[in-house]
Amino acid sequence: MAAERTQERDRERERPMARIRLDLPRERRARLLPEYDPEAFGRLSERIARFLGTGRFLVWMTVTIVVWVAWNIFAPASLKFDQYPFIFLTLVLSLQASYAAPLILLAQNRQDDRDRVNLEQDRKQNERSIADTEYLTREIAALRMGLGEVATRDWIRSELQDMLKELEERMEERLDERLAERLDGRRDLFPPDDARGSDVPDR
Known part of the structure; x- marks a missing residue:
């Protein structure tokens, strides 16, 4: 009995330690919503938004609406799928608009996030x-001040x-x-005539 109690106590001590440990990955929880890659979804939305903002999309949209209306007006009654008020066309266009606006x-x-990052980088680059x-500027000012004490070429020449004049x-x-x-x-070797005349005896 005592051994079983000690084992239960050890198990109870180990359970909270397993929850607190940070070196182990957390267990994956089941989610109700499907998982998706937000970066990939963002890239897809940018592609769709770029396509929606082109003239090609407007041309294809116009052609589709004209064909839709013409088919439902001039086609035989058995082949018409959207009668004159064109309720289905209105539904399709509103559905397309409701998805296009969020995209x-x-x-x-x-794009705003990218611009913000670019502006932050530009600001840091400008600060640097x-x-x-x-x-x-400080270094150039220090060099100018130092050059006032350094010998210039003209001073060295003078x-x-x-020095050359002094040497000469x-x-x-x-x-x-x-x-x-x-x-x-x-x-000393050749004394003057007066000195020689006094030493030579008269003849």
């Missing part, structure tokens, strides 16, 4: 473009010309110094 509305709703433009002046000074040193050395 057209469904196609318009799908604006953000990129602002970023590039600095190089100044230094070279000229060194050449002058060397020439002066050489001249001083030659003067």
